[in-house]
Amino acid sequence: MEGAAGPGHAEGAGKAGSRKVGNRAGSRTDGLPLTAPSTLLLGAGLAASVAWYDDAGRWGLVLAGWLAAIVGLLGLAWAADRRAAPAAARRYPWTRAEAVVFLALLAAAAALRAYELAEIPYRLHNDEMSCGIEAARFLSEPRPSLFGTGWFDCPNLGFFLTSLPMLLAGPTIEALRSSAVVLGLMSLAGAYVLVRQAAGVPTALVLLALNAADPWSVHLGRTGFHYVQATAAAMLALALFLGALGSGRRLPAAGAGVVLGVGLQTYYAAWLVPFGVLALALLWGAAAGRPAWRGAGRAVLLAAAGAVVATAPLVRHYARNPGLLGLRSAEVVVFGPLSREHVLAAVGSDSPAAIAAHQAERVASLFVGGGDTSEQFGFDGPFVPRWLWPPYVAGLLLACARALRTRPGAEPGERAGTAFLLAWIAMTLVAGGILTIDPPFSPRLCVMAPVLLFPAALALAWAWGESRRLGAAPRATATGLLAAFLLLLGWWNARDYFAGFGAKAAGVRRDGIARLVARHPSVGGVLNLFPQPELHWHEAYGFLAPGRTFREVSAGDGLATLETAPEGGGAWLVVAPPGTRFAPADRGSLLASGERRPPRGGEARETFDYWVVQPRGGP
Template sequence: MKSPVEPKRDALIIFWQWARRHPLAAWLALALIINAGGLCLLRNNPLSSWAVTLWLGSLVALVVASSVGEVSISSLHVRAWARRFWSGPVVLEFLAIFAITLLGFTLRVTALDHYPPMMHGDEGEMGILALGILNGTQPLSPFSTAFLSHPTMFYFWQALSMAFFGRNEVGLRMLSVITGVLSIPLLYLLMRLGFGRLAGLVSVFLLAVSHLHIHYSRLAINNIQSSTAALLVVLLLAAARAKGSSLLYTLAGLTAGYSIYFYFGSRAIPLIGGVLLIFLWRERRAEGKDLLLFALAGWLAISPLLLHYVEHLSPLLERMQEVYLFSPRNIQHTLGQMGGEGSRLDILRWQLLRNLRFFLDYGDASAFYLRDLPVFDLGTVLLFWVGMGLALAKPFRFGHAALLVWFWIALTLGGVLTNDAPNAPRLLMAVPAVFAFGGLFVARLFSLCERLFRPTSQILLASFLLLLGVFVFKVNYDRYFVEYAQKAPGMIFLTMAREMRRESRGYRIYLLGAPHLYAGHGVLRFIAPDAEKVDCLEVEDCLSLQPGDKGVIFFIVPQRLEELKIIRARYPQGEYGEAYDNYGRLLYATYRLPPESLAHLEG
């Protein structure tokens, strides 16, 4: 008679034998089981650390499943890679990319503590949430939503950035710097794989010096992460096509799914990946297994956030309605911008033209940059549009198709179908493709000259490109570090917050800012968290001062400067000060009452 343990042991033996015969299916089953367990824990307790652990475990199991039979590294492989790397051309190629990446990093990180000279309220709000995570005072699940319904995973990355680089604006913004710089080698790998070294070098130089890309790599918002994620998905699919690797298809799916944790516009990335995957399947470069792995990877990556959306659907729908072009409010708003009546087709046509002008001579209509500063220089514009034409001439080549699908889906979902176009944060996913088209054109031009003309013509063309590179660099540098420095809007928030931070130990803050500015503004709270700030909705509310160990500073916006007369009449012994922007326009005024002046007054 068998003991009760023997049937269980036999079942385990049978399962183990099946798993050894079918390792892919076994690891996939394990990934799904672990993921389901994590979702159950997450539903019962959104703050469960075990749920996060199981989610990560399911992703690891899926990566292992897709790498079965693929990953094999021997000492012979290592020695072959080393010999290839130290060959002359490869070393020069590496040094060139390293130099351009270093240039891009320098342009993005230099003087990060005081440039850009503004800080948007969204940066402050996100920074406050990240600080709460870092300090342990803000219990947040990485799989939920918070400020303006943005997914909270991004704030955990910002908290990690501040843990390494400081709990200030530098630490907060460094995450975007790193993510923006990372796009430089990624774009090179994509262009090198599809179009050669020259296309890669030209593309990444244009990206490295682009003032638009530099600016958004210096802001502590989640747009540059979505742009880099879109680039990474296209790169992984291109590499999967070249290598025939199921692991790369899985990594592409994980990236596409994980990108949803960043900006709302990231929802275009799975669509970009899906369209390209179908293209590869029709080319017979991707098998049914690869499509399954891509979809399953995306599902496992995003499933915890989808669970949150199922239980909290209204914030997601409200945000979509807020920006969707054809919501009733936005239809009326857009018709007002058009200056008259029109059909939905007229609105679409108008939106398309405005968004295309973004890639010609328009600025950024969002509140994060400048409307009157063209986002692309003339050289980049010419290279982009000619490169786009070359790709459209042969759209079914995979390299061309990848760039076209990437650009047009990002343009349509991020620009044409959203309000207040052209909006750079929403269009940022399409921006690396602009530089890729430019690199494509230059590579084709050199190839044509090589076939038709003597080598001297290539030397002349190389000299012209060198001059063009100098021109592109100078225009972008001047636009960002000279013109924008002079025109930068919104300086009042960061300038005022820094003064509040300096004076927080010795003074209480009374703010006469309503209805334009309140003490709860995100930048004031993030930069000067320890300052005692009080809103003076009416000046009379803040005139009953008491002596103490701290003095008082009144911060007064220009719209309420007349009320300073009332304060001065009550407390004539104060010190008056002013803060100006780069055009000499008044940002705000201050009226300082040191502690001794209050003590003397009361005495």
């Protein structure tokens, strides 16, 4: 971290914090050769993707047109930058030490997200499996409309992103969750760049170290829900937009809009990002003064253009199906008519003041209470570890002081960026927490996950930076103590997730059965001997065991079903309670031909015995 100055340090160095872009100022002819083809790509691609967005026969053409329109817009923005070529743009160059630490932390984060990916969490939540089912639809013809809507009226583009690893590995748990690993790492990298611009390199590195093993961040980055898509889009869009404000360049502003537009087609939490972009522009203008307002306004317009191009086909879909827009959001808004009875049962009053107080109290439990209310995560501890409470409070005070700093020469990026990070956490807690039912429901808060610990990172980095005033030896000691603290906290968090939370998230019998069918491609049917009825329609079966035959019989009634093959052919998977006793004929004939394998210990709360049995007769 030594030698890697943050925004405040660069400003104090005067012209050392700036550089010349190119050897000369841009001319009106620079970038012109790119303008015509970019305009053609933008127009033709936009027309094709909007006109044929739901035409299954032109699916590939729609995708190509959509990508061409995006490339065309970015090409126009780049050409405009070439013509303008700002004489000076801030740049905080990467040092070799920073790059090494950054890559090492990102590698550690990747290892924690890839470890036992298919097994932890063992539970197969119905929402995760629904994402898998929707993604698997893109693996066969006819593919669904790329810009239509699917499960719970969520846009299909997010499910298409989930399907990309399945093109190589098929519809497996590993493939479903591997897309989350990639997007989770992208969200950490985006948050790093965002915080690096706002508060400097040391704070960004400390935050990345905290996030590498943070249970919430780890869970988002290793489960097949589409929430992490919104998280990654939010962090990347905001990082690009802050970079556009600082440099005056058009390309990152347009890129921020494109990423924002893609994010709007994933999980609903990303709908907060446009408001974040506006808030960041306003804070930047307020911090930089009147001359900056024009540049901030231009950046907002370019971001809006990028979002329009990225969402244009989906907008046409909503125009043809207006009832789908906002339907799910209306069901979870706390003051909405569709949730009135639910809120009344939870609060015991329909008074707005009582509801707001109840909601705020529940959101506060995210920090100091029992944690999450969702089954998708269900973490029962505070989302800010208790070890971080002192630096978190100190960081909040320090961030407020930096955001309000008005001394001459105060770096606007530091003021606006720090104020925005605090505002972003607050905006998310209000929009995704206080204003929605059953808070704190972590999926609705996912867009703040990579920056939730920013105040703690700011305080720890500030304390480390202050140690330089005491000399080399004290600074080396402070560096060692900080590294030891981060390693200890990372070990504790990883242990808390994989040993503590992982054990609590053990699957039920259904999860084990679905996994077994996926491991045995020869199985064409399941014969369930448990007395309790099974939910054969559950999404876990729909994703991992599609088209299989499911039957329930009593062990005492015999296993005559095994004489015939399942409807689709193949073997039977016989599932029975541990220690089930069978008639001698059954045990000696059919079950003897099967392979008995009790599940490994700890896999599921409900254990069972099973056999893979080849039927004697035909269908």
